Amino acid sequence: MTFQTEPSLAMLDAKRQGRNTWQWYCGDAIDNVAEHVVIRRELQEAIQAEQFEAYYQPIVDAASGDIQSVETLIRWRHPTKGLVSPGVFMPVAEQTGQIIAIGRWVLDRACHDIAALNAGRERPLSVAVNISPMQFRRTGFMNEVKTALHASSLPPALLELEVTEGTLMTNTEQAVALLNEVRDLGISVALDDFGTGFSSLSYLRDLPISKVKLDIVFIRGISKNAKNAAIVQGVITMAHHLNLAVVAEGIETREEHRDLQQRQCDLLQGFYFSKPLPFGMLTRLPRTLTPP
Numbered sequence: 001m002t003f004q005t006e007p008s009l010a011m012l013d014a015k016r017q018g019r020n021t022w023q024w025y026c027g028d029a030i031d032n033v034a035e036h037v038v039i040r041r042e043l044q045e046a047i048q049a050e051q052f053e054a055y056y057q058p059i060v061d062a063a064s065g066d067i068q069s070v071e072t073l074i075r076w077r078h079p080t081k082g083l084v085s086p087g088v089f090m091p092v093a094e095q096t097g098q099i100i101a102i103g104r105w106v107l108d109r110a111c112h113d114i115a116a117l118n119a120g121r122e123r124p125l126s127v128a129v130n131i132s133p134m135q136f137r138r139t140g141f142m143n144e145v146k147t148a149l150h151a152s153s154l155p156p157a158l159l160e161l162e163v164t165e166g167t168l169m170t171n172t173e174q175a176v177a178l179l180n181e182v183r184d185l186g187i188s189v190a191l192d193d194f195g196t197g198f199s200s201l202s203y204l205r206d207l208p209i210s211k212v213k214l215d216i217v218f219i220r221g222i223s224k225n226a227k228n229a230a231i232v233q234g235v236i237t238m239a240h241h242l243n244l245a246v247v248a249e250g251i252e253t254r255e256e257h258r259d260l261q262q263r264q265c266d267l268l269q270g271f272y273f274s275k276p277l278p279f280g281m282l283t284r285l286p287r288t289l290t291p292p
């Protein structure tokens with residue numbers, strides 16, 4: 001078998017794993033590697049030219065439909081390909097370390113946008129920002145958070161960081177210490193995509209978080225899938241006993257809305273209420289979202 005290598009990528013992968021290893025890419029993975037190289041190069045231009053846009057998706061109170069917060073979701077306005085979704089470029093950015101510059105941009109943008117939005121609102125909204133594992137673990141992350149808050153004058157209580165179980169799985173003790181620092185600043189933390197990693201319940205018990213976000217895979221078809229319903233009900237009951245709020249992601253239908261309401265889920269997010277919106281449209285949203 002012949003092996004094709006892309007030395008710089010391989011090296012980055014090895015570095016990312018924090019070991020003195022050398023990664024080899026096999027022949028059939030070459031297309032992927034070539035694509036990866038293109039995205040990486042174009043991302044570098046995107047960072048320099050600030051081709052990113054922050055979209056915001058409302059999260060509503062399950063009982064009242066009042067918009068309680070928004071989640072920041074990045075988009076890449078590619079010069080020829082149009083709007084590129086994060087699923088395409090975030091994995092590359094995470095591997096190459098470009099996530100650091102991109103993550104800082106998102107944090108600054110979100111704090112700035114929501115502080116501006118709140119200036120014209122009676123009741124302030126809070127804003128959630130997704131934090132990637134590499135971004136979270138990097139020295140200097142806390143300073144970036146403080147700088148973003150300071151520069152925008154957004155109160156820390158209106159910022160929420162979304163981290164995944166994966167972020168907490170390696171070096172858990174160090175991650176928990178960092179989460180404590182975040183909480184001491186008055187910023188809250190939500191555990192994103194909950195239930196899709198391998199959560200250790202003993203850590204969930206002790207984590208300084210305030211929310212879990214139930215992943216879309218458990219919500220889809222909940223009224224017909226008894227197993228999904230059992231997991232969702234179990235998570236909601238457990239979370240409430242741990243004093244955690246629950247957000248259900250990916251609500252698309254009236255049935256899902258009703259079902260989650262009946263199960264006492266606290267907050268809901270999904271296309272049924274609103275798609276992620278550019279900032280300009282956010283300012284025109286009503287206080288409450290009541291779908292048909």
Ligand code: C2E
Pocket residue numbers: 057072073074085086087090103106129130131132162192193216249250251252269270271272276
């Ligand atoms: P996530 O944080 O779990 O975000 C929720 C995803 O579900 C978003 O996809 C959102 O558009 C999508 N979604 C919301 N409601 C519905 C629905 O009703 N139906 C369906 N089918 N999908 C729905 P998006 O924007 O493509 O983002 C994908 C992932 O990329 C995010 O998952 C997050 O992990 C990552 N991501 C997005 N923005 C950022 C960012 O600024 N920084 C970092 N580190 N990651 C980000």
Ligand code: MG
Pocket residue numbers: 071130162192
């Ligand atoms: Mg999220």
Ligand code: MG
Pocket residue numbers: 192193213215249
């Ligand atoms: Mg999620």
